[in-house]
Amino acid sequence: MGWTGTRAVYYYKNGTVNRKKECDEYLNTCLDGYELMRSTMRGTTYYAAIRKIKEEKQPVTGVVILTRVDNSEGLNFFYKVITENMGPAETKCPDSILDLLTEPESDITRDWRKTCREYNQQKRVLAGFHMGTQITVICSGKKYLLTKSVLRGHSTPQWICWPERTKFRVDDIIRLGFEKHRLDTSEITSA
Structure with a gap:
């Protein structure tokens, strides 16, 4: 899946695009049958936990959205959605989101979550020095x-x-x- 471009709707007071709010809005309006539970930005990468509400068990899965802003074009906000079962290369998902996710069904998902947790642990170790x-x-x-x-x-x-x-x-x-x-x-x- 490639990048999708749109004209941003949400901006900070200084005129820069509010990437988190753009991604929150995308998940809230464009993913039918899902509910956004928690989200955050780490740099230009968005991480979220979404719950499938149309199923009995209501599984919670992780989503990564890569973001890019280019004000030189008519469309100024670009994003690429990657689900955790695709094995995203971005592995800085915080524990607060990982803790919400239901038991993974694939090794790819399990490995991605493990790598994220290892990153978070190493970051805590460095911060604690x-x-x-x-x-x-x-x-x-x-x-x-x-x-x-x-x-x-x-x-x-x-x-x-x-x-x-x-x-x-x-x-x-x-x-x-x-x-x-x-x-x-x-x-x-x-x-």
Whole structure:
């Protein structure tokens, strides 16, 4: 299934498209026989739990909607709907939505949910580290020592490789894999 384009109806006060509200409206009006239970945006990706209300058991399934905005065209909001049984590549669905879903019937669905939960767990681990905690990641065969720091002018902690003056995004750290740095006694310098 390809992308669908439409003219956005919902905007924020600053004039940008309210992607979440656009997707909520799509699911509420265009999916006959389903009820939207919960939804959220993670970046430009929309995640939702929908319940099939015309069946006796009323199964709840996950939906992922990729979104794109292009104001240079007449149609300015584009979306692509992917159900969880299609095995979406986007795996940042929050636990609050995953907890609502009924038992999966396929391995594809089961694997997608497991990958989402693993991502959420790794994100919690990184968020739980104290300021100054160091982790190591390997990127393109090179090992980086990252320190959890708050940069001037930022309120959100960042993961910085100070010798390289490089910032790593949390999503990249999770994708690459990380280990908490263990201080080797040979690294301690005496004063």
